[in-house]
Amino acid sequence: MEFEWPLVFFTVLTQMAVGAFIFYWWSQGGLTAYTAGAAGGSGQAAGGPSAFNGGLIILVIVQALALGVSLLHLGHPLNAYRALIHLKTSWLSREVLLTGFFFAALAACNFWAGFRRRVFAMPLTALLGVIAIMTSGMIYKLPARPAWNSLWPMVSFYLTAWLAGVPLGVLVTAREISPGNGFRQPVALPLAAAREGEGNLPAAVSGSAGRLLLGGIAASVVLNILYLSTLAAGRPEAAATLGNILVSPLFWLRAVLGWLLPGVLLLIRERRDLRGILLLLALVVLGEILGRAVFYGTVVPMGINQGM
Amino acid sequence: MQLGFLINTEKCIGCQSCEMACKNEFQTDAVVHWRRVYPVGEKNYPRPERIFMSIACNHCARPECLRVCPVQAYTKREDGIVVHNHDRCIGCRSCVMACPYRAPQYNPHYRKVEKCSLCYLRIDQGKKPACVDACSVGALQLIRLDKAAVPDTVDRMPGFPDPSITGPSVRFVPPVIGTQVRGN
Numbered sequence: 001m002e003f004e005w006p007l008v009f010f011t012v013l014t015q016m017a018v019g020a021f022i023f024y025w026w027s028q029g030g031l032t033a034y035t036a037g038a039a040g041g042s043g044q045a046a047g048g049p050s051a052f053n054g055g056l057i058i059l060v061i062v063q064a065l066a067l068g069v070s071l072l073h074l075g076h077p078l079n080a081y082r083a084l085i086h087l088k089t090s091w092l093s094r095e096v097l098l099t100g101f102f103f104a105a106l107a108a109c110n111f112w113a114g115f116r117r118r119v120f121a122m123p124l125t126a127l128l129g130v131i132a133i134m135t136s137g138m139i140y141k142l143p144a145r146p147a148w149n150s151l152w153p154m155v156s157f158y159l160t161a162w163l164a165g166v167p168l169g170v171l172v173t174a175r176e177i178s179p180g181n182g183f184r185q186p187v188a189l190p191l192a193a194a195r196e197g198e199g200n201l202p203a204a205v206s207g208s209a210g211r212l213l214l215g216g217i218a219a220s221v222v223l224n225i226l227y228l229s230t231l232a233a234g235r236p237e238a239a240a241t242l243g244n245i246l247v248s249p250l251f252w253l254r255a256v257l258g259w260l261l262p263g264v265l266l267l268i269r270e271r272r273d274l275r276g277i278l279l280l281l282a283l284v285v286l287g288e289i290l291g292r293a294v295f296y297g298t299v300v301p302m303g304i305n306q307g308m
Numbered sequence: 309m310q311l312g313f314l315i316n317t318e319k320c321i322g323c324q325s326c327e328m329a330c331k332n333e334f335q336t337d338a339v340v341h342w343r344r345v346y347p348v349g350e351k352n353y354p355r356p357e358r359i360f361m362s363i364a365c366n367h368c369a370r371p372e373c374l375r376v377c378p379v380q381a382y383t384k385r386e387d388g389i390v391v392h393n394h395d396r397c398i399g400c401r402s403c404v405m406a407c408p409y410r411a412p413q414y415n416p417h418y419r420k421v422e423k424c425s426l427c428y429l430r431i432d433q434g435k436k437p438a439c440v441d442a443c444s445v446g447a448l449q450l451i452r453l454d455k456a457a458v459p460d461t462v463d464r465m466p467g468f469p470d471p472s473i474t475g476p477s478v479r480f481v482p483p484v485i486g487t488q489v490r491g492n
Contacts, residue, residue: 075419077401082398083378092378092402143473144372144408302408304346304363305467 004296006072011136011289012164013066014099015157017059018129019165020172021106023209024055025122027173055172056110062168063103091138098132133157144302146234147241152227156295159223160288162216163258167281170209213280214266221259237300244298251294258287310369310388311426312477313440314461315362318484319447322347322360329393329442330364333427340413342424343439352466359483361465362448364439365390365411365424369475373403373412373423381421388453388477389426397421409476426450442481453477 069079086093105125113123126251200298231242245251262283300306322345330336330343343364346417350356367390374382381396382403392403392412397420403412404421412423427437431450435441440448451458463471468480476479 073400075397075401075414078378082396083400086378086380089375090378090402092376092400093325096378108460138378139402142372142406144406144469221382301405301410302469303410304344304361304469305349306469 002297003293004073005293006069007296008074008289008292010066010070011157012070012160012285013062014102014136015133015161016168016285016288017063017066017106017214018102018133019163020062020168021059021129021162021165022126022161023165023169024059024172024261025126027169028118028122033272055174056106056238058168058172060103060107060110063106067099067103079293091135094269095132095139097145098128098135102128102132113160129161132160135152145299146238146302147231147299151228152230153295155223156227156291159216159220160292163220163284164281164288166209166213166216167277167284170277171281210266213284214263217259217263217266217284237302237306240300241298248294248298249292250297254287254290254294257283258291262287269302309386309448310367311394311431312367312388312451312453312479313362313364314449314451314479314481316447316449316456316481317348317361317465318481319445320345320360320362321445322358323444323446325442325444326362326439326448329438330424333438336422337415337417339417340415340422342411342413342422346467352428353483353485355485357483357485362439362443362482363409363468363478365410365426366474366476366478367426368477370473372406372408372474376402376406378402385428385478387428387431389428389431391425392421392423393429394420394422408473410447419440451479453479 071080074080080096083093087097087199102125105121105128109117109125110122134154137151137157140148140153141150142150228242228245231238231245262280265280265283324345325469326342327343327345331341334342336342343362346361346363348357348359348361350358353359367384369388371384371390373392374384378400379396379398381393382390382422383393384390399414399419399421401414401421404410404414412421414421427435427439430437436450440450458479460481462482463476463479465480465482
């Protein structure tokens with residue numbers, strides 16, 4: 001089994017950064033920037049965080065790390081730039097381009113503040129992130145790998161963005177709220193509490209991030225069960241992949257660390273403290289990393305006499 | 309024009325001369341096998357038969373390797389041969405994942421992928437590919453697939469991945485399965 005660790009970390013970190021950014025954008029009002037306040041003009045007067053106030057730097061670092069790790073997958077990392085030349089048919093070329101665009105837009109968000117950031121930079125960055133994940137998922141839609149030859153890789157990548165993105169997004173948002181205080185300032189999973197006193201909390205954010213994460217875990221479990229059942233009914237290579245997954249200790253470890261424990265923690269009580277959020281983030285990210293290693297390590301490709 | 313291989317399973321005795329000729333011609337590393345001889349499982353036929361398939365790159369009509377390669381290391385010549393440019397390759401292994409026949413193989417020594425080139429340099433000189441030349445029983449032949457259908461051949465064998473995916477340029481002369489005339 002080849003677990004493709006550089007790809008595991010590249011994909012999980014990128015999807016986590018995209019998910020966290022979208023959460024952060026949503027917490028800042030999301031598309032409401034177009035309806036409320038946008039007409040107020042440009043510049044800082046429109047409200048919202050100022051440039052370089054902390055939170056987004058975390059995501060820039062995470063994404064830079066992801067891009068750096070991805071090079072380790074290549075036999076010749078210094079020639080990675082060449083991967084941009086086959087945009088016509090290669091989803092890998094498209095992934096490299098879109099992930100690069102997402103990183104550039106993410107970094108650019110740090111330079112802008114107020115109106116320009118909320119109305120232009122942040123929606124664009126979110127859109128690029130969503131498309132980057134789509135291109136990433138399409139790479140694995142290969143007839144030669146029946147277990148992957150569907151929209152499942154893309155769906156599972158979006159699930160990772162959801163699961164790992166929410167707790168990281170909470171940390172990013174919390175750091176933006178209290179710049180200079182680092183994470184010492186208590187943060188709360190129901191964002192309404194975290195943003196108390198600011199008075200400008202968009203209605204869309206008043207929902208609980210905890211419930212969002214719990215919903216993500218439930219969606220991940222249900223969709224994974226559906227996926228595994230389709231493997232059982234699929235081609236011999238797909239059925240062999242299912243067998244590999246079910247006997248993999250990493251899969252069951254992922255089920256406990258990435259689904260069961262965070263789910264129980266969220267159900268027992270609301271995680272308002274920094275320690276609780278960091279614990280959830282660590283569990284969910286570890287679960288997604290193990291899940292991605294299972295994704296790469298258990299797939300049975302087509303081949304001569306394979307599946308006979 | 310589309311060149312391809314004809315594999316006569318009635319003639320092939322599994323001697324692996326084709327594999328060795330390929331390794332000698334290109335001095336490939338021990339870990340890569342541009343051509344391999346595979347046994348066909350006996351259970352696929354009503355009577356026990358020892359059958360072999362000698363498979364290399366199939367120089368497909370719709371090569372997946374060419375589609376997914378991000379650096380355009382693959383090109384398809386006018387004669388249908390799919391050529392891999394070793395200098396362009398960055399070792400991303402996308403083609404390794406995409407090929408149903410596992411023709412492109414990663415060589416950890418060069419940290420690049422390599423595969424059968426159908427000996428296009430020999431073909432350009434009017435010679436046969438090294439594997440075809442080395443087959444002592446005439447089981448492996450070079451054929452043109454763009455003309456009328458090759459008679460008495462099939463495009464699939466038990467254990468050979470679905471040819472509808474990439475349109476492999478390979479045809480098989482299927483084995484003649486004898487009938488049992490004497491009871492046990």
